Amino acid sequence: MTDIHAHKILILDFGSQYTQLIARRVREIGVYSEVRAFDITEAEIRDYNPNGIILAGGPESVTELDSPRAPQCVFEMGLPVFGICYGMQTMAEQLGGAVEGSKVQEFGYAQIRIDAENALIKDIKDHVDHETGKGLLDVWMSHGDKVARVPGEFTVTASTPSCPIAAMAWEEKQFYGVQFHPEVTHTLQGQRILEHFVLGICGAERLWTPAQIIEDQIGRVREQVGDRHVLLGLSGGVDSSVVAALLHKAIGDQLTCVFVDNGLLRKNEGDQVMETFAKHMGVKVIRVDAEDQFLSRLKGENDPEAKRKIIGNTFIDIFDEESSKIEGVDFLAQGTIYPDVIESAAAKTGKAHVIKSHHNVGGLPETMKLKLVEPLRELFKDEVRKLGVELGLPYDMVYRHPFPGPGLGVRILGEVKKDYADILREADAIFIEELHNSGWYHKTSQAFAVFLPVKSVGVVGDARRYEWVIALRAVETIDFMTARWAHLPYELLEKVSNRIINEINGVSRVTYDVSSKPPATIEWE
Numbered sequence: 001m002t003d004i005h006a007h008k009i010l011i012l013d014f015g016s017q018y019t020q021l022i023a024r025r026v027r028e029i030g031v032y033s034e035v036r037a038f039d040i041t042e043a044e045i046r047d048y049n050p051n052g053i054i055l056a057g058g059p060e061s062v063t064e065l066d067s068p069r070a071p072q073c074v075f076e077m078g079l080p081v082f083g084i085c086y087g088m089q090t091m092a093e094q095l096g097g098a099v100e101g102s103k104v105q106e107f108g109y110a111q112i113r114i115d116a117e118n119a120l121i122k123d124i125k126d127h128v129d130h131e132t133g134k135g136l137l138d139v140w141m142s143h144g145d146k147v148a149r150v151p152g153e154f155t156v157t158a159s160t161p162s163c164p165i166a167a168m169a170w171e172e173k174q175f176y177g178v179q180f181h182p183e184v185t186h187t188l189q190g191q192r193i194l195e196h197f198v199l200g201i202c203g204a205e206r207l208w209t210p211a212q213i214i215e216d217q218i219g220r221v222r223e224q225v226g227d228r229h230v231l232l233g234l235s236g237g238v239d240s241s242v243v244a245a246l247l248h249k250a251i252g253d254q255l256t257c258v259f260v261d262n263g264l265l266r267k268n269e270g271d272q273v274m275e276t277f278a279k280h281m282g283v284k285v286i287r288v289d290a291e292d293q294f295l296s297r298l299k300g301e302n303d304p305e306a307k308r309k310i311i312g313n314t315f316i317d318i319f320d321e322e323s324s325k326i327e328g329v330d331f332l333a334q335g336t337i338y339p340d341v342i343e344s345a346a347a348k349t350g351k352a353h354v355i356k357s358h359h360n361v362g363g364l365p366e367t368m369k370l371k372l373v374e375p376l377r378e379l380f381k382d383e384v385r386k387l388g389v390e391l392g393l394p395y396d397m398v399y400r401h402p403f404p405g406p407g408l409g410v411r412i413l414g415e416v417k418k419d420y421a422d423i424l425r426e427a428d429a430i431f432i433e434e435l436h437n438s439g440w441y442h443k444t445s446q447a448f449a450v451f452l453p454v455k456s457v458g459v460v461g462d463a464r465r466y467e468w469v470i471a472l473r474a475v476e477t478i479d480f481m482t483a484r485w486a487h488l489p490y491e492l493l494e495k496v497s498n499r500i501i502n503e504i505n506g507v508s509r510v511t512y513d514v515s516s517k518p519p520a521t522i523e524w525e
């Protein structure tokens with residue numbers, strides 16, 4: 001069996017928002033990569049044994065004395081090193097060059113001129129500079145500081161009028177630096193540049209493919225689980241569905257899934273989950289109808305955090321109860337994915353920017369006897385989706401929007417009631433249906449309706465209507481940490497609004513949420 005981790009790239013994090021994106025891009029090329037904190041030790045690097053190292057960007061300034069540095073050994077191990085933005089600046093400084101702050105910040109589109117071709121920037125250009133005949137590249141910049149003098153035998157390989165050292169290379173040592181960000185799509189040739197580094201300069205082979213990852217994980221799961229049984233909370237969401245398909249393939253009948261209908265699911269969701277897994281795939285799924293249990297525990301509770309806790313605890317109680325009914329269950333499977341792990345680590349060490357601590361990484365009860373099976377722990381969401389397709393899950397399931405565990409519970413503001421949930425389910429279904437019909441569903445990252453427990457006056461067929469308000473929310477985002485509200489066409493919003501008010505009795509008004517994250521969050525609670 002191929003060792004899919006045999007070739008890999010190490011990415012050192014200096015706190016940039018884009019570090020994860022670099023790791024994803026490297027993996028898209030077909031090579032495994034991991035993000036580690038910048039203060040990794042030499043022993044840890046040797047243990048990881050990468051083909052090359054990328055120094056990523058960061059918010060701090062190399063010109064400050066106590067700002068982060070790469071371990072000096074990075075430049076002494078004979079490995080190729082690629083510094084991006086802050087990574088290039090610290091490389092320049094650490095090897096004896098100079099970095100200076102400038103008053104002008106350069107943020108956004110820029111055009112660099114290729115002054116000298118090299119192994120990193122070769123055979124690519126977006127335009128030609130008519131004066132010099134040299135190639136030009138459209139890139140994306142985000143910096144205040146810049147390298148003022150290159151160290152050692154580096155040569156300047158690209159420049160812009162405002163940034164005379166936009167890229168540098170010391171080919172003999174295989175050291176490269178770029179001031180722009182190749183990992184963002186606005187840098188048109190960015191992926192080619194990363195390919196040149198990963199495949200060409202580092203000589204890594206493409207071993208990281210969906211089929212290979214599945215084969216590898218099946219082997220690991222079989223070894224870990226032996227002849228024991230595994231319990232999986234199946235939500236019908238992307239992550240737990242892919243885990244279900246993977247474990248079913250690895251251990252067949254030793255897997256039991258528990259799908260909890262908490263009364264806070266989307267329209268027809270329960271039946272869809274049962275249909276896909278139990279009927280078509282032959283996975284053992286226990287459906288627990290727990291609507292009454294959830295709703296009665298939520299009765300009278302208005303506080304968002306308290307509601308989340310009640311929902312979370314009720315899930316755990318149900319999993320406990322179900323696992324005690326099955327003989328020989330030693331393992332609990334979870335759909336933990338790589339961003340959960342990175343973000344939680346950041347939260348723990350306090351080094352990079354803390355986003356949130358995921359309950360499934362740090363928040364499990366200490367007394368828990370079940371051991372964890374987490375086959376997606378190394379994967380990004382887009383990789384999880386590719387695995388899902390490879391495992392034969394329906395496209396619509398794999399590419400659906402994420403749906404939070406507390407479900408409609410956090411989309412009904414304040415107290416949760418069954419008739420509110422019923423109205424919301426209908427409104428949400430209309431919105432999602434029209435998004436599909438108009439081709440907008442896959443252009444948004446997440447979209448849903450929210451129930452506002454305030455009454456508003458309307459007029460329907462000459463009659464007064466005094467009913468509830470529905471808010472529509474649709475966002476575009478890559479990582480769900482920041483998001484822009486989706487600029488849906490007015491005609492689409494009009495249609496959705498008309499249908500919701502006309503088809504649902506309890507709604508008199510529809511609004512569209514035009515808040516981005518930050519400062520708003522995606523969910524309303």
Ligand SMILES: Nc1ncnc2c1ncn2[C@@H]1O[C@H](COP(=O)(O)OP(=O)(O)OP(=O)(O)O)[C@@H](O)[C@H]1O
Nearest residue numbers: 233234235237238239240259260335402403404405
């Ligand atoms: N209704 C449910 N029944 C059983 N397990 C659930 C349910 N809702 C959530 N879970 C469990 O909680 C985990 C976390 O939920 P989360 O929404 O983050 O992931 P997901 O539903 O698998 O995927 P997605 O992020 O695409 O919605 C799930 O992987 C699943 O194990």
Ligand SMILES: O=c1[nH]c(=O)c2[nH+]cn([C@@H]3O[C@H](COP(=O)(O)O)[C@@H](O)[C@H]3O)c2[nH]1
Nearest residue numbers: 402403404405406446480517521522523524
């Ligand atoms: O499984 C989950 N359990 C939760 O408690 C939870 N809260 C928010 N979300 C999802 O996380 C993303 C970011 O949401 P926010 O901007 O509201 O924090 C969005 O995709 C939200 O849907 C959750 N998912």
Ligand SMILES: NC(=O)CC[C@H](N)C(=O)O
Nearest residue numbers: 057058085086143144145
């Ligand atoms: N995006 C970055 O890595 C920025 C690096 C550094 N903070 C600067 O302003 O130049």
Ligand SMILES: [Mg+2]
Nearest residue numbers: 237403404405
């Ligand atoms: Mg979910």
